[in-house]
Amino acid sequence: MDNIQQVDFFDGLQAGPKHALMYFNAAGISIQLGAYWNKEATVLFFPYQQCNIQKTGNKLIVFLNKNATNYISFSADAIFAIDLKQKINQKDQSFAASLLRMNVFSLFILVVILLAGVYWGISTIVPWAGLKLIKPSTETELGEKMYQSMMQGETIDHQRTKLLQAFAKSMKLSNNYPIKLTVVKNREVNAYAIPGGNIVVYSGILKAMKSPDELAALLGHETAHINDRHSLRSILRSAATGLIVSVVLNDISGIFSIVVENAEGLRTMHFSRGIEKSADEEGMKILIKNNIHPLAMKKLMQRLKENSPEIPEVLSFMQSHPATDERIKHATEFAVPYKNSSFAPNPVLDSIWSALK
Amino acid sequence: MEYNKYSLVFKGRGFEYFKIQLVNIILTTITLGLYYPWAKARALHFFYANTVFNEQPFVFTGTGEQMFKGFIKAFLILVTVYGLVIYLTLNEQELVGIALLYIILLFIIPLAIHGSYRYRFAKTIWSGIRFGYMGDKWELLMLCIKGTFLTIATIGIYGAWFAMNLRRYLLCNIKVGDARFSYKGVGGEYFWLNVKGYLLSIFTFGIYFFWWQKDLFAYFINNLRLTKGDQTMLLKSKATGGDFLALIMVNLLLFVFTLGLATPWIVVRSMRFLFSNIVLDGTIAFDELRQTQENFDDATGEDITDFLDFGFII
Numbered sequence: 001m002d003n004i005q006q007v008d009f010f011d012g013l014q015a016g017p018k019h020a021l022m023y024f025n026a027a028g029i030s031i032q033l034g035a036y037w038n039k040e041a042t043v044l045f046f047p048y049q050q051c052n053i054q055k056t057g058n059k060l061i062v063f064l065n066k067n068a069t070n071y072i073s074f075s076a077d078a079i080f081a082i083d084l085k086q087k088i089n090q091k092d093q094s095f096a097a098s099l100l101r102m103n104v105f106s107l108f109i110l111v112v113i114l115l116a117g118v119y120w121g122i123s124t125i126v127p128w129a130g131l132k133l134i135k136p137s138t139e140t141e142l143g144e145k146m147y148q149s150m151m152q153g154e155t156i157d158h159q160r161t162k163l164l165q166a167f168a169k170s171m172k173l174s175n176n177y178p179i180k181l182t183v184v185k186n187r188e189v190n191a192y193a194i195p196g197g198n199i200v201v202y203s204g205i206l207k208a209m210k211s212p213d214e215l216a217a218l219l220g221h222e223t224a225h226i227n228d229r230h231s232l233r234s235i236l237r238s239a240a241t242g243l244i245v246s247v248v249l250n251d252i253s254g255i256f257s258i259v260v261e262n263a264e265g266l267r268t269m270h271f272s273r274g275i276e277k278s279a280d281e282e283g284m285k286i287l288i289k290n291n292i293h294p295l296a297m298k299k300l301m302q303r304l305k306e307n308s309p310e311i312p313e314v315l316s317f318m319q320s321h322p323a324t325d326e327r328i329k330h331a332t333e334f335a336v337p338y339k340n341s342s343f344a345p346n347p348v349l350d351s352i353w354s355a356l357k
Numbered sequence: 358m359e360y361n362k363y364s365l366v367f368k369g370r371g372f373e374y375f376k377i378q379l380v381n382i383i384l385t386t387i388t389l390g391l392y393y394p395w396a397k398a399r400a401l402h403f404f405y406a407n408t409v410f411n412e413q414p415f416v417f418t419g420t421g422e423q424m425f426k427g428f429i430k431a432f433l434i435l436v437t438v439y440g441l442v443i444y445l446t447l448n449e450q451e452l453v454g455i456a457l458l459y460i461i462l463l464f465i466i467p468l469a470i471h472g473s474y475r476y477r478f479a480k481t482i483w484s485g486i487r488f489g490y491m492g493d494k495w496e497l498l499m500l501c502i503k504g505t506f507l508t509i510a511t512i513g514i515y516g517a518w519f520a521m522n523l524r525r526y527l528l529c530n531i532k533v534g535d536a537r538f539s540y541k542g543v544g545g546e547y548f549w550l551n552v553k554g555y556l557l558s559i560f561t562f563g564i565y566f567f568w569w570q571k572d573l574f575a576y577f578i579n580n581l582r583l584t585k586g587d588q589t590m591l592l593k594s595k596a597t598g599g600d601f602l603a604l605i606m607v608n609l610l611l612f613v614f615t616l617g618l619a620t621p622w623i624v625v626r627s628m629r630f631l632f633s634n635i636v637l638d639g640t641i642a643f644d645e646l647r648q649t650q651e652n653f654d655d656a657t658g659e660d661i662t663d664f665l666d667f668g669f670i671i
Contacts, residue, residue, distance in 0.1 A: 066420075
């Protein structure tokens with residue numbers, strides 16, 4: 001017994017340290033109270049599986065059982081410390097332990113990558129699942145509620161609303177959603193679609209338009225947003241982002257306010273160029289289905305472009321639809337095959353149009 | 358009896374805590390949150406191991422497995438409660454649902470505090486001696502029900518008395534071996550302390566706020582003591598309002614300029630500050646402290662308080 005060491009022993013019965021002798025081998029730690037090793041006296045044996053080592057200040061502490069009531073402590077500089085530490089720590093092969101052995105910089109990078117991944121994952125999965133789960137009928141119900149809250153504080157032009165509704169009714173717009181029109185008294189040149197079928201048209205935009213086919217093009221474009229669930233997709237995406245932020249900031253109530261904020265954002269919704277282009281295209285398909293020349297879309301955009309400098313408001317229809325020239329070009333290209341087709345005038349639309357004007 | 362000065366020091370380093378937090382974030386994220394109990398155990402372990410009283414560190418012996426079991430139980434209990442409330446709300450019984458929620462929470466919260474205290478203190482060891490919480494859950498429940506109703510009836514004024522009664526009950530039932538804590542703060546003093554702090558903070562455009570914090574800390578520490586037979590240890594705060602001002606302002610600046618990354622360092626330096634400002638002296642011979650408290654493994658209460666997000670507050 002040449003490697004017997006003096007240590008302080010805490011017996012878990014009384015707080016103070018007791019002088020003890022300790023030696024360790026491949027199996028575990030043996031301890032005997034007192035200053036001299038006595039072969040006759042009791043030896044306490046503790047297998048390594050139960051042990052845990054910890055450094056506090058300049059002392060190493062070896063807990064001898066899981067309850068940490070029995071432990072020994074000795075100077076961290078002791079010669080045998082490294083050997084004993086190695087024997088006790090051998091068992092810790094866990095993933096957590098290997099992470100703890102990594103350096104802080106790598107860990108930090110790992111956290112950043114992981115959180116970015118989670119962010120990307122959630123902002124992709126939530127909209128995808130949401131679109132699958134929310135049926136058009138539910139969407140219409142939700143949209144109706146959003147519509148109600150958004151119409152508070154707006155003046156509705158009931159007469160024009162009725163006429164515009166009749167205009168839309170005589171067109172084939174949507175198979176999945178009941179398209180409902182509302183004309184709001186507002187000089188802004190703006191119109192927007194709410195998920196589920198509501199389209200809000202400002203009187204300003206009606207005033208700016210010069211022909212019924214431009215109006216048809218506008219309805220086609222907005223209907224395309226509804227049919228392709230663009231707004232819902234965008235709301236779901238920002239709700240997902242909001243969800244992450246709320247979880248991170250520990251603020252669940254935040255999720256509800258995010259949904260509300262998004263409803264408000266519809267007025268000025270800013271879709272990506274790709275989404276606007278596809279809405280134009282789908283809108284033009286609707287026009288063709290209704291026997292209206294697709295170039296009406298181009299006409300509509302040019303008209304709105306002409307009108308844009310006059311609009312003082314920052315949040316105009318034009319600004320939320322960027323790159324108008326590019327879109328005009330796209331519409332022209334789309335209309336090329338229909339150059340020589342003839343589209344019969346539609347007396348019903350014409351007559352409603354005159355009434356609207 | 359011998360008169361002694363005792364030392365209480367926090368030795369943890371921000372860097373180490375930062376690393377622990379990073380590892381915890383990684384593991385909690387990839388397990389979709391299920392790792393949380395183990396993460397918490399690791400953080401607690403760090404705080405305990407670095408808190409040294411009279412040269413001996415504290416030890417947290419709670420484990421992730423125990424807290425995970427509690428986590429699952431707490432989750433099931435709360436899901437059942439919220440499920441019931443949502444069911445009632447959807448069936449146009451909103452008022453019944455909300456009333457029921459408040460009533461259930463009124464019962465669950467004290468019971469959760471009770472469980473949390475039992476678990477946390479049974480797992481707190483110093484110098485091989487276990488802490489323990491001896492409170493009775495029904496007494497605590499009655500105290501909380503009475504406190505809640507009186508606080509509502511007095512539009513919040515009774516809150517100060519409620520807070521002190523609760524603190525007194527909890528602290529007076531904590532033991533370490535055969536020594537017992539006691540607290541003698543009372544509602545009246547606490548109430549006026551807060552009225553004074555609130556009003557002076559307004560009159561001085563917020564500057565007095567730091568002195569108010571100092572008073573609150575002192576009111577907590579100075580009224581706390583530990584007794585063992587006829588031996589006593591007294592605690593005293595020596596932090597000044599200026600100290601609190603420096604602490605909080607530096608913490609704020611650290612947080613803002615590192616976009617929150619310095620949080621582990623902020624936590625660690627706050628701990629150091631609090632501990633280094635407590636003076637402990639008295640006649641207790643700590644070497645003679647005896648093991649008397651039993652072990653306790655059920656962490657459900659601990660986890661419910663976590664879910665309800667009010668942490669471990671005395």
